[in-house]
Structures are given as structure tokens and as C-alpha cells.
Amino acid sequence: MLILLLAAIIAVILVVTQATSSAFCWNSTATTVAGRVGVSDDAANRLDRPFGVALDSSNALYISDQTNNRVQKWLAGASTGTTVAGQASAVAGTTSDSLDAPSGVLLDSSGNIYVADTNNNRVQYWLQGASSGTTIVGVTGSAGSGNNELTNPYGIARDPSSGTLYIADQSNHRVMSYIAGASSGTVVAGGNGLGTANTQLKYPVGIYFDASSNSLIIANTGANNIVRWALGASSWTLIAGSINGTRGSNATLLNYPVGVTMDPMGNTYVADRNNHRIQLFLAGQSIGMTIAGVTNATGTSSTLLNNPYSMVFDAQLNLYVADTYNHRIQKFMHC
Numbered sequence: 181m182l183i184l185l186l187a188a189i190i191a192v193i194l195v196v197t198q199a200t201s202s203a204f205c206w207n208s209t210a211t212t213v214a215g216r217v218g219v220s221d222d223a224a225n226r227l228d229r230p231f232g233v234a235l236d237s238s239n240a241l242y243i244s245d246q247t248n249n250r251v252q253k254w255l256a257g258a259s260t261g262t263t264v265a266g267q268a269s270a271v272a273g274t275t276s277d278s279l280d281a282p283s284g285v286l287l288d289s290s291g292n293i294y295v296a297d298t299n300n301n302r303v304q305y306w307l308q309g310a311s312s313g314t315t316i317v318g319v320t321g322s323a324g325s326g327n328n329e330l331t332n333p334y335g336i337a338r339d340p341s342s343g344t345l346y347i348a349d350q351s352n353h354r355v356m357s358y359i360a361g362a363s364s365g366t367v368v369a370g371g372n373g374l375g376t377a378n379t380q381l382k383y384p385v386g387i388y389f390d391a392s393s394n395s396l397i398i399a400n401t402g403a404n405n406i407v408r409w410a411l412g413a414s415s416w417t418l419i420a421g422s423i424n425g426t427r428g429s430n431a432t433l434l435n436y437p438v439g440v441t442m443d444p445m446g447n448t449y450v451a452d453r454n455n456h457r458i459q460l461f462l463a464g465q466s467i468g469m470t471i472a473g474v475t476n477a478t479g480t481s482s483t484l485l486n487n488p489y490s491m492v493f494d495a496q497l498n499l500y501v502a503d504t505y506n507h508r509i510q511k512f513m514h515c
């Protein structure tokens with residue numbers, strides 16, 4: 181009787197373990213889906229320090245090709261990209277048809293592009309197929325901390341139901357919110373100077389809008405942590421990393437986390453840049469697991485990353501990583 185009971189318990193444990201591990205399983209060997217390792221020129225089949233990645237419904241990749249000052253679109257399976265924002269020639273500029281060191285990129289459901297034009301201190305909106313963009317946030321070229329200004333915007337996120345845009349205004353240590361069509365925004369996170377207190381941010385880079393909790397998930401990069409800032413709240417709560425800014429490379433700590441995203445189950449994924457890995461923190465857990473790359477190891481092989489900046493999932497939970505210093509986008513298949 182006891183033996184039967186034990187056998188039943190063991191069977192249940194095995195089933196649960198298997199279900200958990202298959203839900204959180206990615207092939208640790210990636211394939212390169214854009215760019216080429218070690219080569220960083222401005223040819224159409226190359227990338228130079230890709231920063232942000234977005235996917236449309238056909239799994240075409242939109243990549244902010246930062247040092248080439250352009251956004252490239254790569255159709256699924258394509259071996260070259262086409263320029264959909266900025267100049268294909270990679271020249272930087274302040275005009276409406278140019279970009280200067282773009283970083284965060286996202287798409288709306290019609291395939292129009294929002295891009296953080298970092299060195300121009302603005303966010304540009306490019307209608308699908310347009311040859312120039314319009315400035316929807318910021319004053320071109322001029323950095324500032326007014327409610328209509330930005331200083332080095334990086335991550336952008338959008339609430340698809342309202343069209344409200346959220347911008348990690350990195351050097352102002354705050355996140356701004358812009359209602360669609362508004363010419364100035366409001367501070368929704370930080371804005372209390374550089375620091376590691378829970379009312380402050382420190383060089384925030386990546387952001388993700390979590391509709392289910394009406395909160396922003398922020399890569400608080402300079403503080404080496406990932407925090408949740410509920411809209412309307414005056415402080416953050418810790419999701420991952422240290423509470424006081426300490427960096428590290430064990431399973432709890434992070435080192436200069438740049439990108440953050442969530443899956444539909446509320447688990448958090450972090451591009452842990454200086455540890456050269458992608459970390460997964462299951463909802464409610466502070467101990468992470470490495471799902472791509474190898475902690476503190478850089479390299480050009482298909483299992484290694486070199487300064488990953490961001491990631492995105494397709495509908496099958498396949499993982500695409502901007503392997504920034506390797507000048508390529510790596511795809512890790514969900515298994």
C-alpha cells in the first residue's frame with residue numbers, strides 16, 4: 181500500500197517536472213537569422229551593433245541597426261535586409277528621413293514603426309512604407325528634462341489598447357508617458373534624480389508594458405536590477421537583481437541588464453548584458469535560470485553571446501536575441 185502510494189507520488193512528480201521543463205526549454209544552440217558574426221559594415225546583409233528587435237505577424241524582424249543609423253526589416257528566412265527607417269547608406273542625420281543611433285523599436289498592429297532615435301533625443305514614427313518619419317516625442321537634437329524633452333531615450337513600450345507610449349528617458353533617470361497625439365508627456369516612473377532608492381531610477385534602458393497588471397517592467401540598468409513600477413505608484417518593487425545596486429553573476433544577480441520582456445504567463449526575461457546571457461525569472465521567483473548564452477563567457481560560437489542587448493519572442497515562444505557585439509540576431513528554438 182505504502183509502496184503504491186510512493187510510486188504514485190513519484191509518478192506525479194515526474195509528470196510535473198517534465199511539464200515544467202518542456203514549457204521552459206530552448207535549444208541552447210542558436211541559428212543566425214540576421215547579420216553575420218564578426219562583420220559589421222553597412223551592406224544590406226550586415227548589421228552593426230543591432231540594439232532592438234521587433235517581430236510582425238509574419239515573423240519578419242525589424243532591427244534597430246544602431247551604428248548603421250537605420251532600421252532594417254528582414255523577412256523570415258531572408259539573407260538580406262531592407263531599410264525601413266533611416267538611410268540605407270548608414271549616414272546619421274537630424275532630418276526627418278534620418279536617424280542617429282536608434283535603439284528601441286516597436287510596431288503597431290498595422291506595421292507602422294516607432295523608433296527611439298537616441299542621439300537625436302526624439303521618438304520617430306514611420307508609417308509603413310514611408311520614406312521619412314515624424315517626430316512624436318522630443319525636440320530634435322536638443323536634450324533636456326522638460327515634459328516635452330528627452331535626453332537619450334532608449335526603450336519604448338506601448339499600450340496597444342490606448343496607444344499610450346512609454347519611453348525610458350535614460351539620462352533623465354525617468355520613464356515618460358505620452359498619450360497618443362500629445363505634445364508633452366508626464367513622468368510615470370523615477371524623475372527623482374539618479375539613485376538606487378525605490379523612488380528613483382538609474383540609467384533605465386529597457387521597458388515592457390504589462391497590461392495584465394497595468395505596470396511597467398523596467399530594466400533599471402545602472403542599478404543592476406529589474407523593477408516593476410505600477411502606473412500611478414510612487415515607487416518600484418523588485419523583480420530581479422539586487423535591491424541596492426550591487427552587480428554580480430550568480431543566479432540572483434545581474435550585471436548591467438539592458439533588455440527586458442515578459443511572456444503571457446508573467447515570467448520575466450532579461451538581457452543580462454555584461455554577463456552575456458539571457459536570464460529567466462519565473463513569476464514571483466528571485467533566482468533566475470540561464471536560457472541562452474553562458475554566464476560571463478563571450479564568444480562567436482552558436483551557444484555564446486557577446487553583450488546581448490534585447491530579445492523578443494514569436495508566437496511559438498522561439499527566442500530572438502540581439503547579440504549586439506557579434507553583429508547578429510540569434511534564434512533559439514523553443515523545444
Ligand SMILES: *[C@@H]1O[C@H](CO)[C@@H](O)[C@H](O)[C@H]1NC(C)=O
Nearest residue numbers: 207208209210211482513515
Ligand atoms: C538545436 O539546434 C541546432 C541548430 O539548429 C540543431 O542542429 C540541433 O539538432 C537542435 N537540437 C535539438 C535537440 O533540437
Ligand SMILES: *[C@@H]1O[C@H](CO)[C@@H](O)[C@H](O)[C@H]1NC(C)=O
Nearest residue numbers: 421422423424425426432433
Ligand atoms: C546589497 O545587497 C546584496 C544582496 O543583494 C548584499 O550582498 C550586499 O551586502 C548589499 N550591499 C550593501 C552596500 O548594502
Ligand SMILES: *[C@@H]1O[C@H](CO)[C@@H](O)[C@H](O)[C@H]1NC(C)=O
Nearest residue numbers: 426428429430431432433467
Ligand atoms: C548571489 O550573491 C548575493 C550576494 O552575495 C547573495 O545574497 C545571493 O544569495 C547569491 N545568490 C545565489 C543564488 O547564490
Ligand SMILES: *[C@@H]1O[C@H](CO)[C@@H](O)[C@H](O)[C@H]1NC(C)=O
Nearest residue numbers: 428429430455475476477478
Ligand atoms: C568574468 O570574466 C572576466 C574575464 O575573463 C574575469 O576577469 C572576471 O573575474 C569574471 N567574473 C566572474 C564573476 O566570474
